[in-house]
Amino acid sequence: ISVTATDKVTAMADTATVHIGFIAYGPDSNGAYATGSRISNGIVKALTGAGIPNDAIESENQNVSPVQPYQIEKLTPAEKAQRQFQITQSWTVRVPANDAAKTLDLAVKAGANQSGQIDWSFKDENAPEAQAAAKALQRARAQAEQMATSLNTKLGALLYASNEVQASPIRPMAMRSMAAGAMDKVEPLAINPRQIEKTATVHAIFAIE
Secondary structure, eight states, X not given: OEEEEEEEEEEEOOEEEEEEEEEEEESSHHHHHHHHHHHHHHHHHHHHHTTOOGGGEEEEEEXXXXXXXXXXXXSOHHHHHTOSEEEEEEEEEEEEGGGHHHHHHHHHHTTOOSOOOEEEEOSSTHHHHHHHHHXXXXXXXXXXXXXXXXXXXXXXXXXXXXXXXXXXXXXXXXXXXXXXXXXXXXXXXOOOOOEEEEEEEEEEEEEEX
């Protein structure tokens, strides 16, 4: 008897990947770079000073480039002169899910004004996947037993099984251009981990007796 069955498990994410970054400006390339260096090192220092290990902070990208005229066309001449070049940098910070709000708060208050997206996941991705597959296999066996009964036979041993596991789309939480400054007394945002659904489809073949 060949059966295909699907089942799922839902579990609370235990790991958060927080996306942080900043944009800063300067009158020339060197000026923008100097400002960016100060902000960049300040952000990382704030994170590591709070106990986040260095290997949990991974660089995504960094760039120094001229500001395009259309980006500053509405500014005053004095403001335009100070925004001739821009520097951007971003990181991902992997922390326990319950530390996501604290991590984002630390980064933003240190100058990470382009931050907010959070990806939720599991420290051990295999555990929920195995649970979903086990439930799907149980469902497959139950269906096979019903088929065997209808055929006036007895279900025998499992001969073959394969499974495909899928995670439901994780909706990122994102905020951009968060202003930093005079924020030391501001409470962290209220952020809660998401539940993630893992679905497994099992194809099983049973002997009959």
